[in-house]
Amino acid sequence: MSNETATAEPAATAQTDPDTPPLGLGASLLPADARAKTEGTFPYAADLWAEGLLWAAVLRSPHPHARIVSIDTSHAREMPGVRAVVTHEDVPGTPLHGRGRADRPLFASEVVRHHGEPLAAVAADHPDTARMAAAAVIVEYEVLDPVTDPEQAFEAEPLHPDGNLIRHIPLRHGDPDAAGEIVVDGLYRIGRQDPAPIGAEAGLAVPRPDGGVELYLASTDPHGDRDAAAACYGLEPERVKIVVTGVPGATADREDQGFQLPLGLLALKTGCPVKLTATREESFLGHAHRHPTLLRYRHHADGEGRVVKVEAQILLDAGAYADTSSDALAAAVAFACGPYVVPNAFIEGWAVRTNNPPSGHVRGEGAMQVCAAYEAQMDKIAKKLGLDPAEVRLRNVLATGDVLPTGQTVTCPAPVAELLEAVREFPLPPLPKDTPEDEWLLPGGPEGAGEPGAVRRGVGYGVGMVHMLGAEGADEVSTATVRVQGGSATVLCAAVETGQGFTTLARQIVQETLGIDDVRVAPVDTDQPTAGAGCRGRHTWVSGGAVERAAKMVRTQLLQPLAHKFGMSTELLQITDGKITSYDGVLSTTVTEAMDGKELWATAQCRPHPTEPLDASGQGDAFVGMAFCAIRAVVDVDIEIGSVRVVELAVAQDVGRVLNPAQLAARIEAGVTQGVGIALTENLRTPRGLVRHPDLTGYALPTALDAPDIRIVKLVEERDVVAPFGAKAVSAVPVVASPAAVASAVRAATGRPVNRLPIRPQAAVVTG
Amino acid sequence: MPPSGPLRSGPAKMCQSCHVGPVSTYRTATRAGPVGQREGAVGLTTHAPQAAQAVTLPTTLDEAVAVLTATPAAVPVAGGTDLMTSVNSGQLRPAALVGLGRISEIRGWQYQDGHALLGAGLTHARMGRPDFAALIPALAAAARAAGPPQIRNAGTLGGNIASAAPTGDALPVLAALEATLIIAGPSGARREMPVSYLLAGMEMLRAGELIGHVRVPLLHAPQVFLKATGRTGPGRALASVALVLDPARRGVRCAVGAIAPMPLRPLEAEEWVARLIDWDNGRAIVPEALSAFGEYVAAACIPDAAPAEDGSAQQLPPAVLHLRRTVAALARRALGRALS
Secondary structure, eight states, X not given: OOSSOOTTSTTOHHHHOTTOOSSSTTSOOOOTTHHHHHHTOSOBGGXXXXXXOEEEEEEEOSSSSEEEEEEEOHHHHHSTTEEEEEOGGGOOSOSEEOXXXXXXXXXXXXXXXXTTOEXXXXXXXXXXXXXXXXXXXXXXXXXXXXXXXXXXXXXXXXXXXXXXXEEEEEEEESOTTOOOSEEEEEEEEEOOOOOOOSSOOEEEEEEOTTSOEEEEEOOSSHHHHHHHHHHHHTOOGGGEEEEEOBOOOOSXXXXXXHHHHHHHHHHHHHSSOEEEEOOHHHXXXXXXXXXXXXXXXXXXXXXXXXXXXXXXXXXXXXXXXXXXHHHHHHHHHHTTTOSBOXXXXXXXXXXXXXXXXXXXXXXXXXXXXXXXXXXXXXXXXXXXXXXXXHHHHHHHBOOTTOBOTTSOBOOSOOOHHHHHHHHHHSOOOOOGGGSOGGGOOOTTOTTSOOOGGGEEEEEEEXXXXXXXXXXXXOOOOEXXXXXXXXXXXXXXXXXXXXXXOHHHHHHHHHHHHHOOSEEEEOOOBTTSOOXXXXXXXXXXXXXXXXXXXXXXXXXXXXXXXXXHHHTOOGGXXXXXXXXXXXXXXXXXXXXXXXXXXXXXXXXXXXXXXXXXXXXXXXXXXXXXXXXXEEEEEEEEEETTTTEXXXXXXXXXXXXXXXXXXXXXXXXXXXXXXXXXXXXXXXXXXXXXXXOOOOSTTTSXXXXXXXXXXXXXXXXXXXXXXXXXXXXXXXXXXXXXXXXXXXXXXXXXXXXXXOOEESOOGGGGOOOX | OOSSOOTTTOOSOSOSSSOOEEOSSOOOOOSOOOSSOOOSSTTOOOOOOGGGSEEEOOSSHHHHHHHHHHOTTEEEESSOTTHHHHHHTTSOOOSEEEEOTTOGGGSSEEEETTEEEEETTOBHHHHTSHHHHHHOHHHHHHHHTSSSHHHHHHOBHHHHHHHOOTTOSXXXXXXXXXXXXXXXXXGGOEEEEEHHHHHTTSSXXXXXXXXXXXXXXXXXXXXXXXXXXXXXXXXXXXXXXXXXXXXXXXXXXXXXXXXXXSOBOOHHHHHHHHHHSBTTTTTBOOHHHXXXXXXXXHHHHSOOOOOOTTSOOOOOOHHHHHHHHHHHHHHHHHHXXXXX
């Protein structure tokens, strides 16, 4: 993603170390599907085809808020080639579904609550016919005024029978009367980021002879989607099967149930396979976005820059349906003070319903928005006291044993000071004037209008934290099976490979534990036991842990007879390169011989220690573990035009243990680049509730030229004792910290407050 | 890496219990589905064979015009960078296409008494090369800024004019150069039209007509094209400025793109600044004049808000004020670079 990767940087010593084994944990094992993906032969959902398939199209609401007077499908049904038209009347099971809370109708029946809400779906023998038939469904609307400002949602008429307030957390921690010598205030706004997966949604539904249906989807939570589908179709979960296809990019709950569920319904109704490939516009309208957030902060600090008290109000715009907004709000409130020791905190958080497109899980949700705000506050404290911004942060950083505002004690490694010092000490990149002129890349790009005399450089810091795994009592469990036969092993686990590298990790774990090089990972479907959703770094933890336990059980089965025979315990035997040797060298045999033609199976579960929900005053041990990251941003700003180029991001991250250095670097680079998008360009605009420019021309993702040089300065390997392998999730926390770092650097370059993300050009202009 | 293929990379069947296989081509249903509940007009199928879509590939301009005249529903396509997005998203289903890619007479350029006659089929990639940049530097700069390499390799000068998008990068340059379009009509007819007439909608292309060539004066003097975008990578212009010097007529010509439906020419500002340049003495100018020129251009293109009913002055919205500052900075920088 970056134009210069940092794989050869000093911090990534593990991969240049000649003693690194080529297999197992700690090796940069290549993904097994890398070649197929590079050559374009890897099958994604959009590539699937079945004999006699029909094409589906979904009719979506053009209004953000309207009462449905009537839906007339007769014209659509009469069109030649149309095989089925379904509306809310054709839903046999429960009409409501939803990821966090079941409050979303499969098809709108009385009211549409957001632009793009599904109303009907059509199956026809050609995609164009299906689209035309969907357009021929006549819906009579009584257009209502949309509620698009989350601040208005409290007073507005209820948009949904469940009301407009989805969740409210009033966190109270410490002494409300505590006061510091200085006070800094700020009002911050974060825009609406779209996960914009590079492959738009697609799926195929195939009816089964037993009256059930199989759905071929790029689902990241196959069991969750299966249960939702079964409930909507009025079928037992066993009769609905989801087969996971190749996932073309997922940084969020990737799939839009608004098209998955109609797909199966149409297949059940027509008895034919039905396929849908979403256009980019439908993709933008359908899936969940990052919560646009309004934050009001007041920090009290003493004269040395130590934070005494934080007061904050956080308002998340959840959009029309709840989705996972409750989780996002919990993260936002719990991490509202950031990785800093704050003795007194009073945080009010609300997630409210509006007629904007629904928000949901996008990695780092909640934590990213508050990070932009609390880091801006730290800059303000530094400015007010005339201190170095990094120094102010260092005076406040959290360490293991400190208490979060939720009352939870940080028990995992929290090397925040070490991370911040590492990025601060890292040498700054050279100024353009010290480099050859033809290598300059000024803000505005190679053919842009950048003028060296108007460019100012700024350096800023962002320190962020996220929680890992589901919070507040979510049952995080995963089951994996390892099978060994002959010289090869197979892993069966319903953890979806979304690009995060789980299949590669599973192979590495089995290689490490069993010494077998040839490890395959089976495709995922819902006939396997659940592994949960692929988010919040949970598969590295729970699914990786389950694979390790299963592999260890197979190891015991394999070694037990040998150990018994030689009168020693299995711990005294070791497996390397397919050979079993004892500690004293007496025994030496190959795995294949020891197997003796047997087939060994073992299934294991991993379930981390339980958590508890936040109580009425926002207190509770809600999180299983936390990960931290510090980023130093260096930006160039054209102060007349307001164009910003991020020159370099230096990253130091708390990773627990490096399991695959190459993938780790790729995950950090990807996360940081996504963060640069939030900071500078990515904002899905929805004036009056209508999604504008739902395409990749209007929604500007970072390109290779926008991605800065990403320097991985330090990876702190302090093992987290409760996590399998001691490893922490790495993908989300760079997304959280990098927007704050870029904003801090633009603040340093321009002296402007930079209270809004993405940073608009007019906010980065210095008018004299 | 283990020698055997991974299970996930390309299974012949996605599932053991049914007949679903991955294919990489776009196929539609070939026969009516087997069983099940059917509704509507059963048995009728709507997928017309794609071959019915006529594609003609003429090799001369007159052939192309003849085909377009004979088939009024046909749509001409050159690079297809604008047209195909509409086709792919299903918004446009042209009954027939006339491909212009094989007309060699419009793929290059030639000289014609002090002018260059540019073929409408010149791609942005071709215009961006150094030999072209030596002739018409501003057009070359605009072509290099016109998008990612894939777009520049396919998109053409004629297509940029015909699409007439406000953000078309070549358009302010052509407006500043006061280019003339040479339009090919039925039975070999050729007519000329200033490019601004077409962009302003004063004159339109008639049925069957094609933009054949663009005549551009060769000025042998510095030219600048500057563009402000939202990101460092290729992006649509928020504002752009093209500025050319005409030493023979002692003139400065400037056009501002992307802020209005067509490029804007600040004629008064041009005349004013041309008088301040010492044309005989290395085209020197006092530095204050550069800033003043920028302000003049910006104020001409983005005028102050009309006074309110009671006569009090109205403030422009902050976004418009920023746009005006951007135009001023671009115009100042453009003139500064042209005269340096």
